[in-house]
Amino acid sequence: MPLVNVPEPTWREKLKRFFMVDLIEGLKLTLKFNVGALTDKDSVKGYGIYTEQYPSVRPQVAPRFHGAPRLNMDPETHESLCIACNLCALACPEDCIDVIPMDIEIMVAGKPRKKKVLDEFIFDTSRCMFCALCQEACPTACLELTQEFELATYSRAGFVWNREMLEQGRESRKFEA
Amino acid sequence: MTKYALFAPPNFIDALLLRVFAPETVNYVVWPFIQIGAVVTAVAVWALYASYLERKISAFMQARLGPMRVGKWGLLQPIADAVKLLTKEDMLPDKADPYIFRYAPYISVAATFITFAVVPFAPDWGVITDVNIGLLFILSVSSVGVLALILARWSSNSKYALLGGLRSSAQMVSYELAMGLSLIGPLMLARTLSMSGIVAAQAADGPLFYIFYQPLAFLLFLVAGIAENNRAPFDLPEAESELVAGFHTEYSGMRWSLFFMAEYAAMVVVSAVATVVFLGGWYFPGVRWLAGGFNNLYVLLSLLVFIVKMAVLLYVYFWLRWTFPRYRYDQLMDIGWKWLIPASLLNIVWTGIAVFTVQALDGWSGFQTIESFRRGVDLTWQGKAIMVAFGGVGVLLAGAMLATINRGSRDFNLKKQRRQVRLVAPPKGAPAVAATAAATATE
Numbered sequence: 001m002p003l004v005n006v007p008e009p010t011w012r013e014k015l016k017r018f019f020m021v022d023l024i025e026g027l028k029l030t031l032k033f034n035v036g037a038l039t040d041k042d043s044v045k046g047y048g049i050y051t052e053q054y055p056s057v058r059p060q061v062a063p064r065f066h067g068a069p070r071l072n073m074d075p076e077t078h079e080s081l082c083i084a085c086n087l088c089a090l091a092c093p094e095d096c097i098d099v100i101p102m103d104i105e106i107m108v109a110g111k112p113r114k115k116k117v118l119d120e121f122i123f124d125t126s127r128c129m130f131c132a133l134c135q136e137a138c139p140t141a142c143l144e145l146t147q148e149f150e151l152a153t154y155s156r157a158g159f160v161w162n163r164e165m166l167e168q169g170r171e172s173r174k175f176e177a
Numbered sequence: 178m179t180k181y182a183l184f185a186p187p188n189f190i191d192a193l194l195l196r197v198f199a200p201e202t203v204n205y206v207v208w209p210f211i212q213i214g215a216v217v218t219a220v221a222v223w224a225l226y227a228s229y230l231e232r233k234i235s236a237f238m239q240a241r242l243g244p245m246r247v248g249k250w251g252l253l254q255p256i257a258d259a260v261k262l263l264t265k266e267d268m269l270p271d272k273a274d275p276y277i278f279r280y281a282p283y284i285s286v287a288a289t290f291i292t293f294a295v296v297p298f299a300p301d302w303g304v305i306t307d308v309n310i311g312l313l314f315i316l317s318v319s320s321v322g323v324l325a326l327i328l329a330r331w332s333s334n335s336k337y338a339l340l341g342g343l344r345s346s347a348q349m350v351s352y353e354l355a356m357g358l359s360l361i362g363p364l365m366l367a368r369t370l371s372m373s374g375i376v377a378a379q380a381a382d383g384p385l386f387y388i389f390y391q392p393l394a395f396l397l398f399l400v401a402g403i404a405e406n407n408r409a410p411f412d413l414p415e416a417e418s419e420l421v422a423g424f425h426t427e428y429s430g431m432r433w434s435l436f437f438m439a440e441y442a443a444m445v446v447v448s449a450v451a452t453v454v455f456l457g458g459w460y461f462p463g464v465r466w467l468a469g470g471f472n473n474l475y476v477l478l479s480l481l482v483f484i485v486k487m488a489v490l491l492y493v494y495f496w497l498r499w500t501f502p503r504y505r506y507d508q509l510m511d512i513g514w515k516w517l518i519p520a521s522l523l524n525i526v527w528t529g530i531a532v533f534t535v536q537a538l539d540g541w542s543g544f545q546t547i548e549s550f551r552r553g554v555d556l557t558w559q560g561k562a563i564m565v566a567f568g569g570v571g572v573l574l575a576g577a578m579l580a581t582i583n584r585g586s587r588d589f590n591l592k593k594q595r596r597q598v599r600l601v602a603p604p605k606g607a608p609a610v611a612a613t614a615a616a617t618a619t620e
Contacts, residue, residue, distance in 0.1 A: 018576055023501070030238040030500045037237035050240035 061147050066130040068148035069123050071166040072141065080167065081142035084118040091137035094129055098122035121166055125151055126159035188473070212305045216293050220445060224438040225255045227491075234495045265430035270333055273427065277332035282428070282435035285325035289442040292318050296449045297373045299459045299480035301472060304373055311372035312364070315450055316357055319405075322443060323349045326414070326424045329436070333427035341423025344506065345407060345414030351513035352404040352411075358521035359397035362528040363387045363454045366554050374552070376458035381552040383561070386457035390531075390564045393524050393572045395455045397517055399493070402447035404513070406440060409498040413509055448490035452483060456490075459483040515583055520575045527574065531567035535560050 009017070016022065036047025043050060052059055061067070072081050084101035102119035105112050132145045148169075153159060161170070194203045229244065229251070236243030244251030269275055295311040297304045308314055323346055330342020364370065366387060367378040379386055388395045404411035407423075415423030425436045452458055459479035468475035504512065535556065539546040546560030556564060 018580060026500050027496065030496060033240055034234060034237045034496075037240065037242075043240075048240070049237075049242055051242065053242065 061149060065147055065149070066132045066135075066145040068146050068151055068170070069125070069128070069134075069161065069166055070144050070146050070169065071121060071163065072144055073167060080118055080163075081140045082118040082121065083140055083142075084116050085139060087137040087139065088134035088143050091133045093131065093133065094127045096124040096127040097134060118163070121163040123161045123166055124159060125161055126156065208302070209305055212302070213294075216298070216305065217290060220290065220293065220442050221438065223445060224441040225259060227441040227444070228258065228437070229255045231495060231498075234492075235499045238496075238499045259434070262430055262434045267432065268427070268429045270335065270427045273334045274332035277328050278427075279432070281325050281329035281332060282432045282439070284328065285322055285439040286435050286442070288318055288321040288325060289439045289446055292446045293442075293449075295372050296446070297376055297453065297458055298483055299476045300373075301476050303459065303476050303480055303483075307371055307373045309369070309371045309374070312360060312370045312375070312450070312454070315372075315446065316353070316360075319443065319446055320349070320353055322439065325439070329428070330424040333424075335427050337421045337426045338424050341414045341416075341420045341426065344420075345424055348407070348411065348413060348509060348513070349405060351510060352401045352517070355397060355513060355517035355521050356401035356405055358518065359394045359401060359524060360450075360454060361521075362391045362394040362524045365525075365528050365532055366390060367454075368550075368554065372453050372458070375453055376460055378552050378554070379457040380460040381555050383556075384462045385561055385565070386455060386460075388455040390568045391455065391524070391528065391571075392568050393520065393527075393575050395451070396572070397521050397524065398451055398455070399490075400512070401517055402451065403494065403497065404509070406443050406447055406494075408440075408444065408494055410501040410503050411509060412498075412503060413506055416503055444491060444494055445487070448487045448494070451490055452486045456486045458486075511583075511586065515586065516579050519582055520579060523575050523578055524571060527567065527571045531564055531571075534567070535563055538563070 032047050036043070036045065037049055040048040042048060073079060074081055082099075084099055086099045086101075089095075089097040089099050098121070099118065100120040100122070101116045103114045104117055106115045107113070130145060134143050135145050138144075151159075191203065191208075194207055198207060232254075233243040233251075244254040247253045247257050269278060292315045294305050295308050295314050297307070326345045326349075327342055330338040330345075363375070366382075367375040369375060369378065407414045414420075415425070420426070425433055428436060459482055461479075461482045464478050464482060465475055468478055532554070535546045535554075538544055539560070544559065545557050546563060548555045548557055548560075
């Protein structure tokens, strides 16, 4: 078995070892970061705080990020854009969407007609894998996966969102900076 | 007590006490109790907030923020921690020795807190007691702390605690030697063991502290002191990655926090000794002039000087801890026995030569090096220059000597370690198939 061939240290290396230059350089680096954390808050020179200050400063998610679902409403009439077509439920590979329609009587040109509208919309976020196939299936751009990412709850039942939660958004505590 | 218009309260309290008690009682019983109370409170608060500082400084060095949630900048975090520790269950392991297990933390805390009795925080009323063997007292009492660690590890009946305790006792025994020996050099200059006496000797000698005459001794004392406190990079006794938590593995709640407190208090003790012996204690040129004759102001300013000097050393503790990785156990023993002890022995001899040279040159053809021996060695500027030169040469000399002694040592020489590592992989160029073909051909 051969020995690993390492060249003899040069005089320069020996002197560096003798005066413990490497140790001093290490100390210099940590001191630089310590001073930088106190003076250079926004890490302009690269020696400040690097970590994400999540609850006080919310992170910028990617533009294509899929988060919490939302049912969009008509901005003028404030009526749901959903036409209860059930296409989203059919598109969902996880089968986590439940569209419950109901029939209402409306008058069209003086005659009573039946119209199918949305009664309840159940979205199980615990089973959702945020693929956004439902969003693509939606013909009226009603169902949308937003950039919201805080989906944690204290109970399993809290993961199941109903129509109200989907339309109004869920209440969550936001920390101030 | 020349003028007491400014900062009258101490004198006012003194006058009040003298109405009730006899002067002897006031001077030797009541005032010491007040001083002890103040020091114990200050050290306890320091121990509380040292954990905060440790977390903050480590966070800053790692480009993080550290505790920020409890209070402004997390300033109330130590109090939350203390409440948690106080309300935690006091666990007693099965088959542990109940009495020793319970009393070991108290010994540890008491041993470190007693040493503060002889530390001169400031002149006049800043000294609790001025024992004429002060330095010896500190060294001996702080080594009682080892006993607490040994008792804790033995009584907790746990393998990790046992290993941690073994390591800590071996480490403390080896580093106490270097620590004691490195203090002899400055003592040869100060000519006294009294802590106040050492400060007075440096004050009498003028603006240079003993760190300039004894840089080698200062470095040795600092390294040995860090090792003595079981702090990183010498925190082998409580190496988390190997021994869980070392000797206090089985401790929880308040008893664990007593060990914690003892560790931080011991840090203060070591840096106080380093401040007194090497950095001139409470003395700083110009402070007396700044106080302008107000005695109490002078004492308070001196106290501030002492605290600032100590804070620098305490920062060095944190700084080193979050910069250097832990040493291997054999490296630790090597540093103690093969590097620090020879260097401290050399320092004694070299200081002796320096003092002898300065004395021999004094009065030689009108050349004056020593002004007086009244309170330690008081040197003229020529004498100071000679001593500083001796100090600087001493560091290089010690480095050369250590390099010579340890030239064959592989412990810190990674190049040498690598040079002698044998390759495990088989040599290239001769595939296994060719070997079998050659073997069949010969058959």
